[in-house]
Amino acid sequence: MYSQSEENYLKAIYHLEESSEKGVSTSKLSEELQTKAASVTEMLKRLAEKKLVNYRKYYGVSLTPEGKSWALAIIRKHRLWEYFLVECLNFNWDEVHEVAEQLEHIQSKKLVEELDCFLGRPSFDPHGDPIPNAAGVLPEFKKRRLSEFKVGDTLICKGFSDASSSFLQFLDQHKIGLNTLVSIKSIQEFDESMLVKVGNNEIMLSKTATQNIFVERNKESKIKERA
Amino acid sequence: MYSQSEENYLKAIYHLEESSEKGVSTSKLSEELQTKAASVTEMLKRLAEKKLVNYRKYYGVSLTPEGKSWALAIIRKHRLWEYFLVECLNFNWDEVHEVAEQLEHIQSKKLVEELDCFLGRPSFDPHGDPIPNAAGVLPEFKKRRLSEFKVGDTLICKGFSDASSSFLQFLDQHKIGLNTLVSIKSIQEFDESMLVKVGNNEIMLSKTATQNIFVERNKESKIKERA
DNA sequence: TAAAATTTTTAGGCAAAACTAAATAATTTT
DNA sequence: AAAATTATTTAGTTTTGCCTAAAAATTTTA
Structure with missing residues (x-):
């Protein structure tokens, strides 16, 4: 329907609209897409003709509903x-x-x-970013970090943010991956580190670690908690 | 490395080299790729410069070893x-x-x-066509049709040729799919139709049907046969 | 607020990959 | 073997998406 290049522009505009307060400028786009400003201007005119963006010379760009829905489909x-x-x-x-x-x-x-x-209709990708559904709607619940929970909670790992390769190795070593079950045994007050149970092992996680692990409540275990 | 268009040309040349005795001409390629002969000539010159094909004006084209190995990678x-x-x-x-x-x-x-x-390193795709390995080598054993086997043989379905939608429905109906186990109970001499067992059901397959089902011997059941 | 600095747009090119029309080579026919 | 037919190539355009350099608009600064 649209070219790869056009799709990349839509995606970039979407991300810039999300992340910055002010509008999306030609120069921001050219930086994001690693191209020259002149190329951006040209493409914006084409996208505007196709009704995918609102474009006013010298004043930046925004997605139309059509453009946004296409961007979400790509994401x-x-x-x-x-x-x-x-x-x-x-x-x-x-x-x-x-x-x-x-x-x-x-x-x-x-x-x-x-x-x-x-894949079982996942709500978040491995980086913890939300996956829009077929209608372009983002999951209503937010991604939550392991660090937000308390002793006794049982959680399922749903993502990991900005994994440095050493963090990654650490997780691998302790058999923590997507959909791994983790329950919180205790929390040290002074440094907010957590003792958690993964499988049959207990592991110590620093605050930095628990802030970079995205989790969801485990619904099954919630029922068990009540029983 | 190479553009989509270049890759499509390599693939088309490979297929035409396989299927026809004589060399691959500009017009054959233009028909295969649904483009005009002039476009083909132009591309052949480019591919020749990149050492992917041997091209002599007016006398057609063939793949170099380099070109063939790329073609096989795409296939x-x-x-x-x-x-x-x-x-x-x-x-x-x-x-x-x-x-x-x-x-x-x-x-x-x-x-x-x-x-x-x-996928378990399959040797044939769902149409019964061989899948080259990472080194570009095709599986040495040929695709065999169910019709080539005899009473007592137990086979695994590995592909189905040129499935018309009614043939497809028929297979679906009788739960015959990729990797389904089929054993031959009897063969009618006069029309070469087969009575086969699939799961717990016995099904009658016409000669036409058995010729369009690609199979592999079931190694496990061979051992059982000996025991 | 006028000059300076920055950002954006315009103008003119380039390469890939397609096209049409015209020219040329190869093949077939007579 | 020359003429006719068919196949192929060349030449000249088009579109997409990028580029540089120059011009124009906007924003900042003094």
Whole structure:
């Protein structure tokens, strides 16, 4: 429908709209996309003609509803593929981006829906970023960090932020991955480090670590807690 | 490394070299790729410069070893993705081609190798076509049709040729799919139809049907036969 | 608020990959 | 073997998406 380049612009505009208060300028886009400002101007005119963006010369750009929904569709694909690569194909979190960047442009409604289904309709990708559903709606609950919970909570790991390779190795070593069950045994007050149970082992996690692990409540164990 | 368009030319040349005795001409290529002859000439010059093909004006084209190995790499990716779509994502055999056509151009060594591994290193795609290995070598054993076997043989379905949608429905109905176990109970001499066992049911297959089902011997059951 | 600095746009090019129309080479026919 | 037909190549355009350099608009600063 749209070219890869056009899709990359839409995605970049979406991300810049999210992350910055002020509007999206030509220069911000050119930096994000590693191209020259002149190329950006040209593309913005083309996208405006296609009604994907609102563009006023010299005053920046914003997505139309049409453009936003297309951007969300690409982000959905990107994050589902990232999930697939980590979950099924043994990719590390720091290896997925480049490949997902290519896979996100594959055009096939059926492919995306079946992949989503195959993966169990995940709500967050391996970096902890939310995955929009088929209608372009983001999951309503926010990503929460392990550090926000308290003793007794049992949680499922749903993502890990900005994994440095040493953090990654650490998690690997202790068998902490996507969908791993973690329960909080105790918390040290003075440094907020946590003693958690993973499988049959107890592991000590620093505050830094618990802030970089995204989790979801384990619904099953909640029922058990009440019983 | 090479553009999608260049890759499509390499693949087309490979297929035409395989299927026809005589060399590959500009017009054959233009028909295969649905483009004009003039465009083909232009591209052949470019591919020749890159040492991917041997091209002599007015006398057609052939792949260099370098070109052939790229072509096989693309075919490998195409067929692995087809297998994935059918096996994991509930695609029918007649729906996979278009999507695999896109997926085959994704560049990532790791992706291909991990996908191959994830799928259990299949030798044939859902259409019964052989999948080259990472070194570009095709499986040495040929695809065999169910019709070539005899009473008592137990076989695993590995592909289905040119599935018309009614043939497809028929197979679906009788729970015959990729990797389904089929054993031959009896063969009618006069029309070569077969009575086969699939799961707990016995099914009658016409000669036409058995000729369109590709199978492999089931190694496990061979051992049992000896015991 | 006018000058200076910065940002953005315009103008003019380039490469890839397609196209049409015209020219040329190869093959077939007579 | 020359003429006719067919296949292939060349030449000249188009579109997409990038580039540089120059011009114009906006913003900052003095």
